[in-house]
Amino acid sequence: MKTSFAGLAPAPAFQPLYRQIKQLITELLESGEWRPGEAIPSEIDLAQRFSVSQGTVRKAVAELAGENVLVRRQGRGTFVASHSHARAHLSFLHVTPDRGRAERLEARLVDLKRVRADATSAGLLGLDPGGTLIRLRRLLWINGRGPVVLEEVRLPASAFRGLDATVAEAHRCMLYSMYEAAFGVKVVAAEERLKAVAADADTAHMLGVCAGDALLRIERVAYTYGGKPVELRRGFCNTRFHHYANALS
Amino acid sequence: MKTSFAGLAPAPAFQPLYRQIKQLITELLESGEWRPGEAIPSEIDLAQRFSVSQGTVRKAVAELAGENVLVRRQGRGTFVASHSHARAHLSFLHVTPDRGRAERLEARLVDLKRVRADATSAGLLGLDPGGTLIRLRRLLWINGRGPVVLEEVRLPASAFRGLDATVAEAHRCMLYSMYEAAFGVKVVAAEERLKAVAADADTAHMLGVCAGDALLRIERVAYTYGGKPVELRRGFCNTRFHHYANALS
DNA sequence: TAGTGGTCTAGACCACCGT
DNA sequence: CGGTGGTCTAGACCACTAA
Incomplete structure (x- = not known):
């Protein structure tokens, strides 16, 4: 995990666009819009939904994947990480x-x-x-x-x-x-x-x-x-x- | 560290370009071409040297930075990580x-x-x-x-x-x-x-x-x-x- | 001010997956 | 085959640093 948890959040300051997108996706995950194990929309769909380029969505998703919040599978899609599978x-x-x-x-x-x-x-x-x-x-x-x-x-x-x-x-x-x-x-x-x-x-x-x-x-x-x-x-x-x-x- | 160390290296297979660049940079670090604490050439220089785009170098460098092998500093350059400083x-x-x-x-x-x-x-x-x-x-x-x-x-x-x-x-x-x-x-x-x-x-x-x-x-x-x-x-x-x-x- | 890394975009093509 | 994520490129602009 790169993000710092407890303690003083070091002032948000101005965040780059991809971090705002990341935050949006996180909030949608919190809200239950997409449930663990489900696929989230494709990068292209998300890019249109948020009115940004695919590359910006990609960077947001990449960070969430690095934190094991999302799982990317080539050819299939991006999924919400879940504890409900073997291992x-x-x-x-x-x-x-x-x-x-x-x-x-x-x-x-x-x-x-x-x-x-x-x-x-x-x-x-x-x-x-x-x-x-x-x-x-x-x-x-x-x-x-x-x-x-x-x-x-x-x-x-x-x-x-x-x-x-x-x-x-x-x-x-x-x-x-x-x-x-x-x-x-x-x-x-x-x-x-x-x-x-x-x-x-x-x-x-x-x-x-x-x-x-x-x-x-x-x-x-x-x-x-x-x-x-x-x-x-x-x-x-x-x-x-x-x-x-x-x-x- | 994402890379797997000991044990069976899982067959190199064909590596994407940015991983080949990453490997090249790693070998140059091993060879001592750039020493800990020193700056490595700029992304643009590296891109020309390796005949790839800046974005490809960027991705290779980003992975090495994620592994704490390199340290990127906006406005200053990219440096070889070193144990020789406070903390x-x-x-x-x-x-x-x-x-x-x-x-x-x-x-x-x-x-x-x-x-x-x-x-x-x-x-x-x-x-x-x-x-x-x-x-x-x-x-x-x-x-x-x-x-x-x-x-x-x-x-x-x-x-x-x-x-x-x-x-x-x-x-x-x-x-x-x-x-x-x-x-x-x-x-x-x-x-x-x-x-x-x-x-x-x-x-x-x-x-x-x-x-x-x-x-x-x-x-x-x-x-x-x-x-x-x-x-x-x-x-x-x-x-x-x-x-x-x-x-x- | 010049040079660096950081962000954002747009588009092309590849690799993989399911149908 | 169509759709997905993965790679690669090229270029524009921003933010930061040092001189």
Whole structure:
């Protein structure tokens, strides 16, 4: 992601035309004009609609494709990125086996309940303090091995009305796909913070390790269009046979 | 980095013109025709030199700029990216304080010696097994706090002839800047693998923590132009007041 | 003021896809 | 085959920088 999220937006200033087009397209995506998985109009159509040249549309679309918001397919069209296809739920997963790749991801729901938002969560999600959160926990298996990660997910209840254990399990815990299909919430980016911590007794028991063992703690804030935070996550990862992979440039 | 490094290069196939230009520019960078920090010729000059249009050069340069190999500055020109300026050595540092940003990085050399390459290191660096490595260790302070990280760096001795503790300290342990200035090795990308581990007695002592405490282990392979590996690193990070930050998209 | 990269346009042709 | 995105070109103008 090139765009900067949280923090002070560095004053819009005057934007070039292609960025205005990009913003327009983003707003149309937010509005639901085009849904995840659908094709958006062709470049020529968009150019006419916005009264700009095809090249200008192309540059706007190229940036959105670079941010994984749109997907371009030669000969077919440009599509709204979707979490609802095989392997899509792997794109935000940086935990991989030490040997080989993460191919299959399975999840088992531990519990799901409604809780009051603490000040930190409310602040990160932009909620009123004391608002309601949905808090769910789950265990992850990778390529049939596990449990590798214990995850705790916090969601604003207002945006996920009707979410309960039955719904979550119906989507086989493929969360971002579920957010998208059942609640119209499209996750497009996230920020993670990692620390090494000692396992507490409960977590250790659920991951099948000893209390005090070193675990990788992964905290995530996930964002939808426009950098709006929509999900908080905290995972504890057993890195005995897995690691967190990251590419730098 | 969009380009895929290690592993099976997926067959070059026929490349569009702008990728051939990109490859040409990369080769000229490798050859040292333009050194880090210098300006490369203007787009118009390059277009004439390669007998293509300015737009084609522009697209090649844009990709290289996106990979942080080149830096474009409106009104001034296009420059070869360099680690030799303030804050440059922070661009590969994902460890940041829990509050605020990493602004100042200080390093203290612990030791530096020549060792035989083990099979794993030789394999990763593409050396003959039994080749010679330079192995150095150092401690990192961030914004005056620390030590936060204990790092062990392994380099192929053949590419870093003459590197000793005196040289390293003369460059104040700004390693990538030193590689570039003293040895002509330009690091352009890296891959990191993270695990949580228990501190051994030595490491704990150097980081001022207790043996057995959880530490974040960061392993890195750094690459120069063309995806050639040139450095191995293993860091142990005390995440009591710091974390590893990562943006997903 | 001259030179640089940044934007925008217009049009041609290519490569790929589905019918 | 027609329609899509991908490439390449050529030229005009803008925004920024340095002298």
